[in-house]
Amino acid sequence: MKNIIITGASSGIGKAISECLRENNLFLTSRRKLNIDNYFSYDLSNIENCEKLIMQADNFFNSKIDVLINCAGQYIYNPIEKMTYVDINYLTNLNFLSPYILSKLAIPIMKKNNWGRIINIGSISAMVGEANATLYSATKSALSGLTRALALEVAQNNITVNQINPGWVETPLSDALNYEEKQEVIDVTPQKRFIQPYEIAELCKYLITDNAKGLTGQNINLCAGLSIGC
Numbered sequence: 001m002k003n004i005i006i007t008g009a010s011s012g013i014g015k016a017i018s019e020c021l022r023e024n025n026l027f028l029t030s031r032r033k034l035n036i037d038n039y040f041s042y043d044l045s046n047i048e049n050c051e052k053l054i055m056q057a058d059n060f061f062n063s064k065i066d067v068l069i070n071c072a073g074q075y076i077y078n079p080i081e082k083m084t085y086v087d088i089n090y091l092t093n094l095n096f097l098s099p100y101i102l103s104k105l106a107i108p109i110m111k112k113n114n115w116g117r118i119i120n121i122g123s124i125s126a127m128v129g130e131a132n133a134t135l136y137s138a139t140k141s142a143l144s145g146l147t148r149a150l151a152l153e154v155a156q157n158n159i160t161v162n163q164i165n166p167g168w169v170e171t172p173l174s175d176a177l178n179y180e181e182k183q184e185v186i187d188v189t190p191q192k193r194f195i196q197p198y199e200i201a202e203l204c205k206y207l208i209t210d211n212a213k214g215l216t217g218q219n220i221n222l223c224a225g226l227s228i229g230c
Helices: 012-020 049-060 085-113 134-153 179-188 197-207
Strands: 003-006 025-030 039-041 067-070 116-121 159-166 219-222
Touching: 003 012, 012 025, 012 197, 025 049, 049 085, 067 085, 085 116, 085 134, 085 159, 116 134, 116 197, 134 159, 134 219, 159 197, 197 219
Parallel strands: 003 025, 003 067, 025 039, 067 116, 116 159, 159 219
Antiparallel strands: none
């Protein structure tokens, strides 16, 4: 049983991960406020909340944080000229700076215990780019760079850092697409389907085991073949 922080845990991918890992000790967070004992509300677009989150989790787990899963994130689809400075600050803070700072604060605790796992939930847009989602692609690409560099930095501390890059996932975000938009996604995806949230959750479950201790600094494209062409 491990002590696990999961951000963005109230819906979609984060919720699926929390359900898959429910046999562990979980510290669940998102902006949404839920009346659950192990659930804590933090808006991570305000990076000052990162330190408060780790301090509360450290106290909750009695100074033993084993796993950090950075799942909180947001997607904005807009041509670059229409992106506002508010959008830029919001997405950069939420998609990149908050995982960076949470990792910075969790790493000393993991080093002290000589064991740790960090999993960043990225996007296939970090690998292939996406028109009209330049900032989203950029922040997820930055997260990918963090994953590789940090994995090197902590490799000798029995800590692994990996990133999962989903393609189109069947979540409330994809539910908002109309029929034509969904069909377009299916047409360009080699497996002709959406990824299911449980697939990402099961991969997280594997990555936190000792069986995955040799897997670090990797970007794993869980995208139904989207990264290799159509």
